[in-house]
Amino acid sequence: MPDVVELLADLGGVARRGVLLAVVDRGSLEASVAGGSVVRVGRGLYALPGADDAVRVAAHLGGVVSHTNAALQHGWGVKTLPDRPHVVVPRGRKVGRRRALAHVHYADLAPGDVVDGVTSPAVTLRHCLRALPVDEALAVADSALRESGCHRLLEEVAEEARGPGAPRVRRIADLATELAANPFESVLRAICLEVPGLEVRPQVTITDGGFRARADLADERLRIVCEADSFAWHGSRSALASDARRYNRMVVAGWIVLRFTYEDVMFHPEEVRAVLLRAVALAEVLVEVGSGGGAAA
Incomplete structure (x- = not known):
């Protein structure tokens, strides 16, 4: 059975109880909480240790939880847990040596920008899409859509973006999709976006006669086809056998499966990018010679 900590890492550091119990048993989840390797950060919401430290640190600095830590508080997954909490403090606030406790950001927030000591969903999206690297920002935006269904809110954040970084906010908002299963897939898609000639879509259904399979990208x-393979999801013998059959059928249907x-x-995106570049070169040759195979829907 998958390890609860590994599963939470794949899910971006935070997940709702129902999602976890679809993969692990109740006893394993409760044992992880009791042992401290998993923390409960809200009703039915679980996270890796450190996610709940942000509220305490923010209060100590006289600020509010922000950026990826705010995303976690909203139940959104992130690429990786920050090494220190992100905290927004009022402009001019002196934090002195306490700065070492957090990634300190300065901004004057309106009362409506803060909910229970955490930046609101809109402000959190604005901060993350503007300040984070593309892969991290896309992971947050995808998760926000998947977990909160906040399509209109994301559109408003993009429409209202002004100043430095505004084009980047609008681009990530346009790329975001609730179809990404987890931050792992979001980061893989972000790498694919950097490869010339490659245009992937998430959760594509591939058919070949009576065979149907859903590809990650x-x-x-x-x-x-680009598959995000995680031991946490495919760690059993039955899952391995099922995946092997699925991959083989996609290959004989004429797909390059990576x-x-x-x-x-x-941690090694350059290696992933190098493989994708070579795969695109190979695929272009196969397209030119009219390679056949199954259909996609």
Whole structure:
């Protein structure tokens, strides 16, 4: 059975009880909470340790929880847990040596910008999309749509963006989708966006006769499938057998199937990018010679 901590890491550091219990048993979840490797940060909401420290640190600095820590408080996954909490304090506030406790940001927030000591969903999206690297920002935006269904709110954040970074906010908002299963897939998609000629969509259904399979990411023109393979989700023998059959059927249906691990996507993106570049070159040749295969829907 998957480890609860590994599963939470794949889900971006935070997940609701129902999502976790669909993969692990109740006893494992309760044991992890009792042992301190998992913390309960809200009603039915669980996170990795550190997610709940942000509220305490923000109060100590006289500020509010922000950026990725605010995202976690809203139940949104992130690429990786921050090494220190992100905190917004009023402009001019002197924090002195306490600065070492957090990533300190200065801004004057309106009363409506803060909810229970945490930046509101709108402000959190604005901060994350403007300040974070593209892969991290996309992970937050995808998760916000998936967990909160806040499509209109994200549109408003993009429409109201002004000044430095505004084009970037609008681009990430346009790319965001609730179809991304977790931050792992979001980060893999962000890497794909950097590869010339590659245009992937999430959760594409591939058919070949009576065979149907859902690909994590797929470029239908080049017939390239990118799978985000995690031990936490595929760690059992039955899951391994099922995946092997699925991958083999996609290959014989004429698709190039690339499988990427969590570690490579999160920590070695240059290796992932290099493989994708070569796959695109190969696929372009196959397209030119009229390679056939199954259909995508």
